[in-house]
Amino acid sequence: MKPTLIIVGLGNPGSAYERTRHNAGFRGLDALHSACAGGEWKEKAKVLSRVSEIMIGEVSVLLAKPLTFMNRSGEAVQKLVHFYKADPSFQLLVISDDCDLPLGEIRFRNTGGPGTHNGLKSVVEHVGEGFPRIRIGLGSAPAGTDLAQWVLSVPPAAERERLEQALHGELPRTVEEFVLGSAR
Numbered sequence: 001m002k003p004t005l006i007i008v009g010l011g012n013p014g015s016a017y018e019r020t021r022h023n024a025g026f027r028g029l030d031a032l033h034s035a036c037a038g039g040e041w042k043e044k045a046k047v048l049s050r051v052s053e054i055m056i057g058e059v060s061v062l063l064a065k066p067l068t069f070m071n072r073s074g075e076a077v078q079k080l081v082h083f084y085k086a087d088p089s090f091q092l093l094v095i096s097d098d099c100d101l102p103l104g105e106i107r108f109r110n111t112g113g114p115g116t117h118n119g120l121k122s123v124v125e126h127v128g129e130g131f132p133r134i135r136i137g138l139g140s141a142p143a144g145t146d147l148a149q150w151v152l153s154v155p156p157a158a159e160r161e162r163l164e165q166a167l168h169g170e171l172p173r174t175v176e177e178f179v180l181g182s183a184r
Contacts, residue, residue, distance in 0.1 A: 001053060003062035003091075005179060006080050007032065008049075010073050010096040010119040011065060012152075022070060022151040024097035024136040024163065025119075029063045031167040032175060038063065047083050048076035056179040070119040074126030081127055088131040093178065095171075096120055099151065101137030103159060104166035106174050108134050134174060136166065 011017065011026030018026075032038070036054035043050050049064040062084070066076030081088055089111075096119055101107055111130050114120035120133070139159070141150040155163065 001060055002084055004059045005061045005091055006086055007061055007093045008064045008077055012070050013067050019154045020152050021138045021155055022097055025095040026065050028095045028167050028171050029065060031171055033063055035172045047079045056176055059179050072122055073119040074122035077123045078126035088127045092131045094123055094133040096135055097138050098135035099138045099140060101135055103137055103139035104162040105137035106166055106170040108174055
């Protein structure tokens with residue numbers, strides 16, 4: 001199947017990172033996968049990703065979790081775009097965490113720079129800035145905390161609950177609005 005849209009969630013592979021703040025993009029894909037009764041996740045070495053197919057309305061969507069680590073996400077995104085001959089400006093949607101947004105806030109942008117996010121920096125280096133993205137707010141790291149250690153840590157229960165509410169409620173609605181709006 002050649003998908004109409006590729007949605008890439010940014011995160012780090014492996015069980016050690018599964019519940020960390022930085023894997024909000026992967027968990028966002030899991031929420032979409034569940035909401036749309038997605039198929040089996042399959043490892044596709046040629047695109048450096050684990051992928052699954054879903055339908056949003058009549059739109060065929062490929063969900064992709066890069067097998068590269070966060071800072072090299074662009075390598076997988078570039079391979080996905082080239083393999084599926086996708087135009088990043090309207091056939092790619094990237095979902096990532098963002099520590100500059102309040103916890104649980106979901107924000108959509110059509111284009112833009114990567115800010116301080118190393119995963120987005122890598123994607124921009126490989127496919128340019130002209131792709132839509134959804135950012136998932138993590139809130140700010142406490143003062144004096146090393147940002148890298150903080151995003152790679154597992155949040156306390158109250159933060160996890162607020163983040164999961166956003167991932168399973170607001171995120172699927174935001175993605176559906178984007179997909180069905182762009183499909184017309």
